[in-house]
Amino acid sequence: MWNLLKRNREECSQFQEALEAAADFASVALTPGELFAALSLPCQKHAESCAECHAAIEELLSARALLRALPPLSKTPAPWFAPRVMAAIAAKEAELRRLGSPWAAVPRFASRLALASAAMLLVVSTWVYERPVAVPAKQPSADAAPESLFDSSQPALSQDDVLVSLAERAQ
Amino acid sequence: MARVPKLAPLPLPPSAEGVQERPGKQQEAAHDRELVRAAQADDKEAFEELVRRHQHRVLAVAGGILRRREDAEEIAQQVFLKAYFSLKRFDQRAAFSTWLYKITVNECWDMLRKKKVRPLVYEADMSEEQAHQVLASEEKGSTAPDISERLEARQRVERLLEGLDERDRLMLILKEVEGFAIEEIAEAVDLNANTVKVRLFRARRRIVALARKRGD
Numbered sequence: 001m002w003n004l005l006k007r008n009r010e011e012c013s014q015f016q017e018a019l020e021a022a023a024d025f026a027s028v029a030l031t032p033g034e035l036f037a038a039l040s041l042p043c044q045k046h047a048e049s050c051a052e053c054h055a056a057i058e059e060l061l062s063a064r065a066l067l068r069a070l071p072p073l074s075k076t077p078a079p080w081f082a083p084r085v086m087a088a089i090a091a092k093e094a095e096l097r098r099l100g101s102p103w104a105a106v107p108r109f110a111s112r113l114a115l116a117s118a119a120m121l122l123v124v125s126t127w128v129y130e131r132p133v134a135v136p137a138k139q140p141s142a143d144a145a146p147e148s149l150f151d152s153s154q155p156a157l158s159q160d161d162v163l164v165s166l167a168e169r170a171q
Numbered sequence: 172m173a174r175v176p177k178l179a180p181l182p183l184p185p186s187a188e189g190v191q192e193r194p195g196k197q198q199e200a201a202h203d204r205e206l207v208r209a210a211q212a213d214d215k216e217a218f219e220e221l222v223r224r225h226q227h228r229v230l231a232v233a234g235g236i237l238r239r240r241e242d243a244e245e246i247a248q249q250v251f252l253k254a255y256f257s258l259k260r261f262d263q264r265a266a267f268s269t270w271l272y273k274i275t276v277n278e279c280w281d282m283l284r285k286k287k288v289r290p291l292v293y294e295a296d297m298s299e300e301q302a303h304q305v306l307a308s309e310e311k312g313s314t315a316p317d318i319s320e321r322l323e324a325r326q327r328v329e330r331l332l333e334g335l336d337e338r339d340r341l342m343l344i345l346k347e348v349e350g351f352a353i354e355e356i357a358e359a360v361d362l363n364a365n366t367v368k369v370r371l372f373r374a375r376r377r378i379v380a381l382a383r384k385r386g387d
Binding site for chain 1: 215218219222223226227228230231233234235240243244247248251252255256321324325327328329331343344346347348349350352353365368369371372374375376378379382
């Protein structure tokens with residue numbers, strides 16, 4: 001009994017495979033007759049004797065009938081598709097070429113460049129504003145000359161005079 | 172205890188055997204390889220030809236995940252842009268289509284992550300163009316239901332699909348809506364063909380069970 005069941009199970013699994021192959025071949029079959037015709041004789045005999053496998057044929061056809069409600073995408077002609085893909089490729093290639101040129105780096109680094117320039121400007125302007133102003137050295141000039149005429153200029157003391165005056169103070 | 176006799180495998184129908192190796196598939200792959208080589212040598216026309224050859228499939232995979240035509244087109248364009256700029260690194264160890272599908276799936280998950288929205292369409296999301304598409308996809312005739320009924324049916328199916336695992340949903344849409352072959356789905360979702368068959372079988376069973384439960 002067990003052996004018979006096992007045998008049937010193996011036959012059924014082989015039938016499943018054969019049914020799928022038949023369905024693959026008779027891809028538009030919508031009636032059991034059309035599908036039966038695509039099965040080999042032993043498979044047909046098995047389907048007649050096995051209720052489960054007979055039901056499998058009906059299920060296959062029911063599923064097929066259900067799925068007919070969906071429109072196929074691949075059957076719709078799209079003559080514009082290939083040119084559109086080629087145009088997209090050309091655009092991408094142009095973009096890649098542009099990215100490869102040295103000028104392409106400018107917009108890429110523009111923000112960093114602007115930031116660095118701003119920082120540099122700030123540093124330079126701060127330095128210019130804060131730098132020590134050099135005082136011009138006083139030089140005798142023609143304007144100063146009349147003042148010096150009225151200065152009571154004392155004759156410069158010699159070293160000996162200094163020593164004498166110090167000695168006098170000490171006394 | 173009797174031994175279980177070894178079963179002779181149930182044969183595939185003779186007609187279905189050809190599905191595994193589609194005629195012209197290898198020539199298509201060879202042509203793709205030539206075009207890829209030319210495109211790698213900066214031949215733009217070769218790349219445009221590759222776009223033309225694969226745009227429908229890429230759109231279908233993207234649409235299967237995103238379920239919005241506008242999003243699918245946007246992603247499809249991004250996929251081809253990415254493919255173009257990485258083409259020189261593509262060593263052709265895998266098929267060009269496989270590579271493209273992988274980029275598509277990754278881009279779609281990225282988009283969903285960024286948008287943090289559910290990839291299903293509801294009434295408010297449906298554009299006028301999509302509505303026209305629904306109308307155009309149905310046969311014209313006096314007995315055909317009107318557009319509101321079709322839109323309603325579509326929304327019902329979208330809600331049912333919501334009950335499936337994301338990958339199962341994608342596989343089911345690619346198979347039953349977009350008409351992909353099992354091997355193409357396997358390529359797109361990076362699983363082997365047998366796993367795809369098993370998961371498709373279970374996904375169909377689940378969606379039918381959900382429909383019955385909801386009384387659709």
